[in-house]
Amino acid sequence: MTESSLPDPRISLPAPPQAPAPFRFPVVAAIVPVVASVAIWLITGSAFALVFAALGPLAATGSYVDSRITARKTKRVERARFSADVATTSGEIRTYHRRELSELEERTPTAIMLVNDVLTDASRWMREPDDVLPVHLGYGNVRSSLAIDRAGVHDSAPREVHDAYRGLTEQAEYVSCAPIAVNARLGIALFGNNLMALSLARSLAIQLARTLAPTSSWVRLTGVFAAETWGERLPHRLLRSNGHSEQPSHEGSAGSEIASVHWGALGNASPRVSITVVSEEKQVPSGHRIVIRTNAEGIAVVRHPDRHQRRDFEPSLLGREQALVWARAAHDIAARDGLASGDHTLPGSLAFDELDKRPRTVHGSALERRKSLVAHPAVTASGALAIDLVGDGPHAIVGGTTGSGKSELLIAWVLAMAAETSPDDVTFLLIDFKGGSAFAGLTQLPHTVGIITDLDEAAAARAFASLRAELRHRERVLAMAGARDISELTNEPRLVIVVDEFAAMMADYPQLHALFSDIAARGRSLGVHLILCTQRPSGVVRDALLANADLRISLRVNNGADSSAVIGSDRAAELPADAKGRAWVAHGSSSADLVQFALVTPQDITAVAERWPVTGPPRRPWCEPLSEHVSLGTVLAALGEERDGDNSNSVSSDVLHFGMTDLPELQRHGIAGWSPLDDGHLLLLGASGSGKTTALTTLAHVSAAEVTVMSAEPAAFWDSLAIAYGRLDFSDEAAYPLQPTHLVIDDIDAVLARFDDEYRPVVVERLTRVLREGPANSIWVIASAQRITAPLQSLSPLMPSVLRLHFSNRQDFVLSGGASENFVANLPAGGGLWKGNRLQIAESAEYLPVAERVLTATLNPDHHVVVASSRPAASVAAFAAAGWEIRNVDGAPGAERDLIISPSGASSPIALIGSVDEWQSRWGALATLRSHATVVLDGCSLSDYRQLARTRELPPPLTGGAREYWRLSDSGQTQRVRVSHRTPEAD
Structure with a gap:
């Protein structure tokens, strides 16, 4: 321990109790008043003067009594003060001893503390001691550095004071139950009880392994130590003889064996540190200046150059399994930081082109190769790492904090799969919720079917809707082929869905939890695999998904809990911040491997893409988005194909087909149709320029009924409405056959606003009746409006079919009756929502028919x-x-x-x-x-x-x-x- 880390090592003894001041009876003070009283009596002759003679003795007596009482009180106070000072001094001694204990424990922690903590601080290997190599033996009484200052202590003090001083001095002299450390460079030998000696020697060996750097020292195990597996797992170089650990020579009586752990510097044949276990004291080899006895007499240091170090103690023992736990963790950490002394160490960085140049041996037929997705995106300390998403997965979880190299890992893995697997056998769907730039380069690959980003919400939503349809598609393909697994087919590639920032995607689309859990459950047989990457998988990736993701990879994370959530241990929390791409890879229940993932350049992606001849675009799991311009001819052609292919003749002839719909959940486009008989009156809502007039024009031209375009002029509108209104009461069908009629009203909200307060209620009342009774008289209304105004509030409920086009803002969309979550901000002209689906109205080459003129x-x-x-x-x-x-x-x-x-x-x-x-x-x-x-x-x-x-x-x-x-x-x-x-x- 260092002096600077402890308080003042001197403590003064408390001052002894102070004796009360001496006091005598005041004789003079008692006599003087008597003499004065007699003199006054003699002069004055007054007998009353003699009364004052008694005051003197009385006052002197009172003063004496008060002094005695004060002296006794002072004595009690001083004794109490002294007792309190003794207690305070005792507390100061205990505090100092606790700090000494803390210093000693920090300097030489026990081996069991190292095992329980597991994480070895690799920086200790950077400051290896030169002269003194302390190791912890156990616990006992250790002389304290605390000194007692006896200044002010007199031999005349009472006995009880000297007893208190002696107690404090004895308390300060030794620290009880303190760690006992010795210098291992002196050589340590143990004899006596073999089991106890081996346990203590094992504890000392683990402490030395923690202190001596693997890159500058070697270890040699002899005797029974050579058979203990924990020694094989040490990060230090293990010296061997003829391929086996060296065995020591036998000394002493026959049948006895010496077990030793020798440590030496690389390049130096002689050991510099040795711990040896023998049966008897006389077998202790030379060079071991510290000898420890372990037998029935007790455990003690019996030889030491410093006689004060010869003492009994309670040993700190360590079992074989406990030593193995620490040795494994130390080896992994040494490999992580490039300190392992093995023949292979991880590189600080790895270029993909170097990794891709390593020879590969492909075995099996093409059908056999379809049963795996083996790729080599990283290296371990012993060579290239093979990851099979099919065999090791079928799904993978990747964790890592910001800056640890998550995106680079995903790119390297995808490119490695693309390098070894044909686009006919695997395709990639890349989802990037960090802006979309991470995977941009991978679009060169013929395997890539698309990239989904958080920058285009509409495209992301339709892509996600198509994924469930993709599962149904693959189920149908398997059923038609009579196969149970996708690997049995030769015409259906596997689909690998790679998600960067899975937590961000779930925050934007929480409904996807069920979809991804479904993919995780059925993906193995259907050939759909997930690689989900996030900073903190705990709490984001649900148990249903985790249960099917046996392949776990963790880059550096911020804490042990995040590491344990991915690979089952906290090792990833100890990865260095500057080792980008360094990760732990766990394959199911097997132990994790420390690996270094490769870094990819644009040239690497181009080189892999050029390996595969482009025979055609891969099948995408969703259809192309709707075009912003759809001609009416395209709709009619699609309708003809649909009718030709529909053997049931279910395509109704009374439906007005006026556009194309987007059906991502079915992975196709549909034909938008309005059936007056089934759907009722039609209301088109949208802002100016949204395509309302285009929709009315198209509907008017595809209608087989009589079309009446009502004028925006109140007079002409009134006349057209009067005709339709009058038809409601006309019952002579022979004279006036009920020919289907479509009343087309463009901007009905503006038209109603042009009527004054006298006419408007009548117009609304007549329109209401037309809407109510019109279908029975073959009259249907097709109207458009920018918004639901007050006059329209009573009419809009009578128009059950609503086509919502582009709105300027979400509020107007909601006020029109639309659900807030269905609002699309960037709809093009003619784009809208029809029966829950995205619609693009067909554009006709004609114009809207001329409105009915005023009847004058x-x-x-x-x-x-x-x-x-x-x-x-x-x-x-x-x-x-x-x-x-x-x-x-x-x-x-x-x-x-x-x-x-x-x-x-x-x-x-x-x-x-x-x-x-x-x-x-x-x-x-x-x-x-x-x-x-x-x-x-x-x-x-x-x-x-x-x-x-x-x-x-x-x-x-x-x-x-x-x-x-x-x-x-x-x-x-x-x-x-x-x-x-x-x-x-x-x-």
Whole structure:
């Protein structure tokens, strides 16, 4: 132990109890008051003065009594203080001894401590001692370095004080149950009980192996030690004679054998350290200056150059199996750090081209080779490492912390398999959830069927959906061939799925736990293998998957728990940080091998790729993604093929096929179809530019029914709706056959917004009835909208089929009724979701049919007209220009009829024009004139209309900007009309 690591090695004894100060009775103080009192009495003659004579003795007596009490109290306090100081000093001694014990245990730990800790600090081999080589023998009393300072201690102190001092001095002199260490360079011999001596010698040998560097020393075992297997596992070079461990010469009585462990420096034939076990003391060889007795008399050091070291002790023993555990761990650690003295050591780094140049011997037929995936991506201390994912797996778990070389390991392993196995026999699906750059170079390999990254969520989701279909595909192939295992087939390659950052993938797609567990359970027979790489497999890779992953590889990890989760021991936690690609490989229940994986360059990948002639792209486990542009001809051609190949004729002719769907779970594309009879009305939702009009155009052109494209102008929309609405009440099918009709409404939300508050509720009510009763009358609505507005909230539930196209954000998508998890942010124009599948709408070369025009009649210029106008001057100009003779309403009420029936001097039909107020003042005049002339309302509000027409029904809306009028008929129906010639607006 070093002085600097311990506190002050001197402890002072506590000061003895202090005696109380001496005290005598105050005689003078007692007499002086008496004399003074007598003198006062003599002078004054007052007897009261004699009273003061008693005060002096009383005060002196009280002072004396108080001093005695104080002296006894002081004595008790000092004794208590001394006892406390003794206890404190004793505690300080114990504390110092504990620190001495800690120093001694750290300097020379017991062999059993080394075994329990297992992990050998390789750095100890870097600072090998030169002169003193301490080894731990056992436990006993060891002289302490603590010194007692007796300054201030007097011989006159009471006996009990000297007894306390003696106890403290004896306590400080020795450390009890302390580690006893000796210098092994002096040579150690043991005699007596052979079993106990061997156990103690084994303990000493393991301590020396921990201290002496394997690269600079050798070990020679003799006698019974030569037969103990733990010696074979030491990382040090084992000296042999004729291929066997050397046996020592016999000394002493016949039949006795000397067992020795000799240590020597490389290049030096003579041992520098020796531990020898003999039967009797007289057999101790020369050069052993420390002799230990182990017999019934006790265990003790009986010879030592320092007589103070000759003592009894409790030995620290070690069994053979315990020594073997430590020797194995030490050998692995020495090999890991390049310190092993064996003939083969791991390189600090390994180039793949050097590894790939090593000769390979391929055995067996092609069918036999299909039963394995042997690859050589790494080396051990004794040569190339062969990993067979089929035989050792069928699945593998790879662990390693950041920077340990996980991606490099996976690339080397994949390339090694590709170098030795044809693309006809194995393909690779690479999943990189670290950005996608790690596996980019492997796309050159003809074996690679695709790379899935976290940068394209849509592509990743469809690829994962296809994996389950891949399992079903392989099951069908096996069933059709009558085979039980994929290795029996010659036309179906194995699929190796390599996942870098498995934890990140599971965090983004937690639903994949079930899929990967399924692959793990059935992958062996189906030829689907998993290589899952993650930083911390514990808690990420579930037990169902771990149970089928017998091949475990661990690069450097941060703690022993992570290492144990992969390879069953904490060895990977001790791998050096700068040894990239250094790993432990465990094959099932066998012990782990320390290996160095190769580093791959782009040239290595190119060289392997060029070995295999490209006969065609490998079969991918998923179909190609949908094109952003699908022609209607492509859809119709696919439909024709489907009908030709469908012997059951299940393809319905009433379905409108308008695009292609992505069916990754079936590994194919489908044809999107809308069946009015089965699906009901169709609503297309999406942002501006999402392809709504394209979809309507395609649907209109593939429809075999009558297509009515409803105008966005309120007047024309009203007329088209009125026709459909009127058809609901028409029951004479013979006169009006129910021909299937598709009402096409583009941007229905915008159309409804263009109606004012008077018309909009009526339009919504009529649309509601059309949606409810239309299918029974062969009427179906196909509408599009950007969003579900307030008027649409009552209509959208009546349109059960919804095609959702691109939305600007997730919130709008959810408000449209879509599930948040189905939102796709980067859909192209024409892309959407239809019946749960990704859709791309077919593009037609045609345009959307022309919308229905407004139904406006032309006034007969040969008939008289009566005009109620909110703008009389404009009405006069318009009708005059069209050829009517203008008459203004005047005179008394009732004369209006005469102006029409008996016109004086009229050469042409008359237009009797008055203001709205004038006609309202002539109550009943318009109703009377209906039988003699056409009644027209010009520019009237709905309130004026209702008063003049005497009805609550709404008239058809007028086209904005056009010279249109309402014409009242005797039947109560109001029509929209215009004159044959119109002049520019005068108002």
